Amino acid sequence: MGSSCRISQLCTDPSQLSCKALNLAIIVKTPQGWPPFQDIRSHLTQRFQLQEDFLISAYDGRHLIIRFRNEADYYKVLLKESMFVHGRLFRFSKWSMDFSPNKDSPVVPVWLHMPGLPANFFSEPMLRTIAGSIGPVLHIDQNTSRMIRADAAVVCVQLDVSKKLPDRVWVGVGGGGSWQPIVYPAPPLFCTSCSRLGHSTMNCKQSATGGKKATTVQGPSEDHSRPTANVKATTWRPTRHVNNPVQDPLQKEPIPNSHVHEDTTAIQPVHGPPTTQSNIND
The missing domain is CATH 3.30.70.330 (RRM (RNA recognition motif) domain)
Structure with missing residues (x-):
C-alpha cells in the first residue's frame, strides 16, 4: 500500500x-x-x-x-x-556501536504527532505499541499521557533521519483497522554528503562548492566558441560582392596618378571628345 x-x-x-x-x-x-x-x-x-x-x-x-x-x-x-x-x-x-568522531550519527530522537488518534488509544501501553512500530519510544508528552490535548498524540521516538520517515502506521483492531497519519513538526536535518546534522544535502557547503567549480569550467568554453563562428560568417560575405567587377569607369578618375594615362586612352570614347584628352597630354 x-x-x-x-x-x-x-x-x-x-x-x-x-x-x-x-x-x-x-x-x-x-x-x-x-x-x-x-x-x-x-x-x-x-x-x-x-x-x-x-x-x-x-x-x-x-x-x-x-x-x-x-x-x-x-x-x-x-x-x-x-x-x-x-x-x-x-x-x-x-551512543551507538558505529559512532565515529568524524561524522554525526543519523539516529536521533524525533517528535511525531498522530492527529485524530481515537481517545481510547491514549493510554500509555497503546501509545507505546502504536508509536513503537515507528521506532523505539523515548518519551510520551505529558499533555498526551494526561489527555490534556486529545487532538493529536505526541510521542518522541528514535529514528534514523538519513532514511525516509514513515508517514503513516497501520492500527489494527481485531479483524479490522485503519491507517493512522504520522506528522513530524520539526524533523532533524541530516546531510548524506558530509554526514552531519543541522543541514540538508541540498544546502551542504561541500556540494555547493563542487557545483560552482563545474559551472566555471563550462562557461568560458561556450563563450569562446560563439565569436569564432561569427567571424567566419562576416569575413566571407563581403568578398563575394568585391569579386564582381565595377563597370562604372568614373571611379578611376579621382586617382591623381600618372600611370592612369595608359588606361584612360582606352576609355576616351566614353568620357568625351578626344580634344579634351589631347589638351591634357600636351
Whole structure:
C-alpha cells in the first residue's frame, strides 16, 4: 500500500553484550571544548534535577561520553538535544556501536504527532505499541499521557533521519483497522554528503562548492566558441560582392596618378571628345 514497515528482532550477538555498560551512554559533541568535569556535573544535575550520579569520560578533544546509572536521568538529558554549559555548546546524541568522531550519527530522537488518534488509544501501553512500530519510544508528552490535548498524540521516538520517515502506521483492531497519519513538526536535518546534522544535502557547503567549480569550467568554453563562428560568417560575405567587377569607369578618375594615362586612352570614347584628352597630354 506504499507504506514502509518495520521488523523488530531480539539478538544475543556477543558484540552487543560487550556494550552493555554503554546502554545508557550519551555522546556529547563540544565544538568549543568543555569546562572542568566538576562544573559539567553540577550544571547538569541542577538543570535536569538528576536523581543519581553519572560518569564523564573524555573521548577526544571535541567529544565526551556520559554514562548514566538511572534511565530517567538518561532520557532527560538525551531529549534536550543541545544546550549551553558554562558558555560552551553541548550537543547530545545516543551512543551507538558505529559512532565515529568524524561524522554525526543519523539516529536521533524525533517528535511525531498522530492527529485524530481515537481517545481510547491514549493510554500509555497503546501509545507505546502504536508509536513503537515507528521506532523505539523515548518519551510520551505529558499533555498526551494526561489527555490534556486529545487532538493529536505526541510521542518522541528514535529514528534514523538519513532514511525516509514513515508517514503513516497501520492500527489494527481485531479483524479490522485503519491507517493512522504520522506528522513530524520539526524533523532533524541530516546531510548524506558530509554526514552531519543541522543541514540538508541540498544546502551542504561541500556540494555547493563542487557545483560552482563545474559551472566555471563550462562557461568560458561556450563563450569562446560563439565569436569564432561569427567571424567566419562576416569575413566571407563581403568578398563575394568585391569579386564582381565595377563597370562604372568614373571611379578611376579621382586617382591623381600618372600611370592612369595608359588606361584612360582606352576609355576616351566614353568620357568625351578626344580634344579634351589631347589638351591634357600636351
